[in-house]
Amino acid sequence: MDIPELLHGMRQSLQPFGRILDVGLCREPKTQSYMGTGYAIMDIDPQQGQDINPLNHLIPWMNTSDGFHAMWNDMPTWCRYCHEHGHDRN
Numbered sequence: 001m002d003i004p005e006l007l008h009g010m011r012q013s014l015q016p017f018g019r020i021l022d023v024g025l026c027r028e029p030k031t032q033s034y035m036g037t038g039y040a041i042m043d044i045d046p047q048q049g050q051d052i053n054p055l056n057h058l059i060p061w062m063n064t065s066d067g068f069h070a071m072w073n074d075m076p077t078w079c080r081y082c083h084e085h086g087h088d089r090n
Helices: 003-017
Strands: 019-027 034-043 058-060 067-069
Touching: 003 019, 003 034, 003 058
Parallel strands: none
Antiparallel strands: 019 034, 058 067
């Protein structure tokens, strides 16, 4: 998948959770290879007449059974090993 397709997929996948202000991918500086991580800046306050879903740690990829893990400030506790909510294994 090329970079424009990845960015499009991120936008499509995150759209139900709020207004997307910016998305980007982390790339290796010398080769510009995709490093498997990215970011999104979002406005998650619903606008008048807009329904948005609450953020979830597992975001479905473009409404498929595949997905990616999201992190944000003040998110609920989640395990970095199994990615389930409610516990943290150090």
